[in-house]
Amino acid sequence: MNAYSRAALLSVSLLTLVLRAPVSRAQAVSSSPPPVTTNVTQQVGPTPAALSVAVHAPLPAATSVQSRGNAGLGQSEAMMIVGGAAILVGAIVGGNAGDVFMIGGAVVGLYGLYKFLQ
Secondary structure, X not given: OOHHHHHHHHHXXXXXXXXXXXXXXXXXXXXXXOOOOOOOOOOOOOOHHHHOOOOOOOOOOXXXXXXXXXXXXXXXXXXXXXXXXXXXXXHHHOHHHHHHHHHXXXXXXXXXXXXHHO
């Protein structure tokens, strides 16, 4: 037998073994029905908590100070970031349009800096 015939025979025999493998107990169908609960809604299907595979830190207790939902940035910090991004975009674009972006970004960024320092 040549090498090609041996490889084909080996792959066919492995495929036959895999396809003929018995069904494991975890996949077997249970003959007894699941227990019936009354007045309890049961989640069917995946839950949002089951979708996460990360380690979960305990949530802090609710405090009287309401946290900001904007990544901890105020309006002035956000304006400085947007102004810097506009300057970068203007440098990439180039030409007259790039000049307009860079001048506008500088104005927005400097106004944000002014508001931040107030």
